Amino acid sequence: MLTEILIKGFWAGFAAIGFAILFNVPRRTLFPIWCIGAMGGLIKFTSMSCEISVVFASFFGAVVVGVVAIQLAHLKDSPPLIFSIPGVIPMIPGVFAYKFMLGMIALTNIENADAYLQTLIETVNNGAKMMFVLIALGTGVAIPMLLSRKESIKKSKFNKKKKAMA
Amino acid sequence: MKTLKEDAQSVGNILLEIGSLLMSSGANSNRIRVTMERIANGLGYKTELLITHRALMLTVLDKDQQYFFSRLKRTSPHGVNFRMVSGISHLSWNVLEQSWTVAQISEEISRLKALPHYPRLIILSTVGLAGSAFCRIAGGSYIEMLVTFVATVIGLFIRQEATKLKFNPYMCVYFASVTASLIAGLAEIYHIGAQPDKAFATSVLFLVPGVPLINSVTDLLEGNLQNGIIRAINGLIIAFSIAMGLFTVRMILHI
Numbered sequence A: 001m002l003t004e005i006l007i008k009g010f011w012a013g014f015a016a017i018g019f020a021i022l023f024n025v026p027r028r029t030l031f032p033i034w035c036i037g038a039m040g041g042l043i044k045f046t047s048m049s050c051e052i053s054v055v056f057a058s059f060f061g062a063v064v065v066g067v068v069a070i071q072l073a074h075l076k077d078s079p080p081l082i083f084s085i086p087g088v089i090p091m092i093p094g095v096f097a098y099k100f101m102l103g104m105i106a107l108t109n110i111e112n113a114d115a116y117l118q119t120l121i122e123t124v125n126n127g128a129k130m131m132f133v134l135i136a137l138g139t140g141v142a143i144p145m146l147l148s149r150k151e152s153i154k155k156s157k158f159n160k161k162k163k164a165m166a
Numbered sequence B: 001m002k003t004l005k006e007d008a009q010s011v012g013n014i015l016l017e018i019g020s021l022l023m024s025s026g027a028n029s030n031r032i033r034v035t036m037e038r039i040a041n042g043l044g045y046k047t048e049l050l051i052t053h054r055a056l057m058l059t060v061l062d063k064d065q066q067y068f069f070s071r072l073k074r075t076s077p078h079g080v081n082f083r084m085v086s087g088i089s090h091l092s093w094n095v096l097e098q099s100w101t102v103a104q105i106s107e108e109i110s111r112l113k114a115l116p117h118y119p120r121l122i123i124l125s126t127v128g129l130a131g132s133a134f135c136r137i138a139g140g141s142y143i144e145m146l147v148t149f150v151a152t153v154i155g156l157f158i159r160q161e162a163t164k165l166k167f168n169p170y171m172c173v174y175f176a177s178v179t180a181s182l183i184a185g186l187a188e189i190y191h192i193g194a195q196p197d198k199a200f201a202t203s204v205l206f207l208v209p210g211v212p213l214i215n216s217v218t219d220l221l222e223g224n225l226q227n228g229i230i231r232a233i234n235g236l237i238i239a240f241s242i243a244m245g246l247f248t249v250r251m252i253l254h255i
Helices: A002-022 A027-049 A054-076 A081-091 A094-107 A113-148 A160-165 B008-025 B029-042 B082-098 B102-114 B120-137 B142-164 B169-189 B196-202 B210-221 B225-253
Strands: B045-051 B055-062 B068-074
Touching: A002 A027, A002 A081, A002 B120, A027 A054, A027 A081, A054 A081, A054 A113, A081 A113, A081 B082, A081 B120, A081 B210, A094 A113, A094 B196, A094 B225, A113 B210, B008 B029, B008 B045, B008 B055, B008 B068, B008 B082, B008 B102, B029 B045, B029 B055, B029 B082, B029 B210, B082 B102, B120 B142, B120 B196, B142 B169, B142 B196, B169 B196, B169 B225, B210 B225
Parallel strands: none
Antiparallel strands: B045 B055, B055 B068
């Protein structure tokens, strides 16, 4: 169980790296992005193995990604979105989206009422999970900036370098 | 009072250039506003700004409101480029802290524009690796991961080529989705791997509109409702194109 979580976290890092290269991030940020993706994945999969629902598990993962992204932004001198967007992409609910889409297609040509109801239930369930996981990811990443209430992270209290200069 | 070294027109033009670069590189609305205001402050001007998805409207004023300049600029829809976002962020602090001139700013911008992307082979192989990572996360084994890798690499190649041929961007996504899922679907038909449906579902994940969707939530939370809704709809159309690609392949292959 534990090794399975670790392996999934390891691969989540590579999913983040792939998207980072697609988005053409600066080269110095590549290894931090692997770490942040793996960390978000680890948090999500650990939460899920503790029987927390997939929506909240993704939210926790995204909040951690958001907070660490701000620290890394200072460390590597790049805006936080460079770390946070590739960091949450491994948590995207691809399989739910796929099942939701299949269900919607199936609903267009089922005649039997019982089968229709069964498919409808499953489709709505998958669609709701997909929607709320996406919202949780977006909100989770934005939360550190919302709580710090600063226009730029250079002015926030996370920036120890600036504070020491003042 | 600080004397103005630059005229309002050149300041306005350079600000619009920076704003449109940020918009097409995938920055959210608040970042665009803050960055443009910071640069304007560094040059001694105030700005009023309207940001929409495809155009920017800007007025720059000096403090006495004697000189002003207004212009509208269309932003071009380009690919996401975080190297540009990072470079412009550095640039804006340099303007504020080391009082750069407009000439220095435009020099830096042309340097940033000339920065290379990663080599195509590296992009293809790492995105392929990301695809197989998605497959592993969804519970696939090594054979399915290999199928996803191949499907992703060829799908992304098709998307790049379609973009070069200047197809509609949603059509590019559709073509890529069809190609990737066709390869994964053929693997399913020939019974390659124990859970071929995992490979089929994850083979198109490299197309997910991550930047539009996350920027959409950020914009909505920061009160830029119009831009947030527009970005969300853009993301939804991309997701719909992916779904149509999968649908087409399932219809062709009867799986």
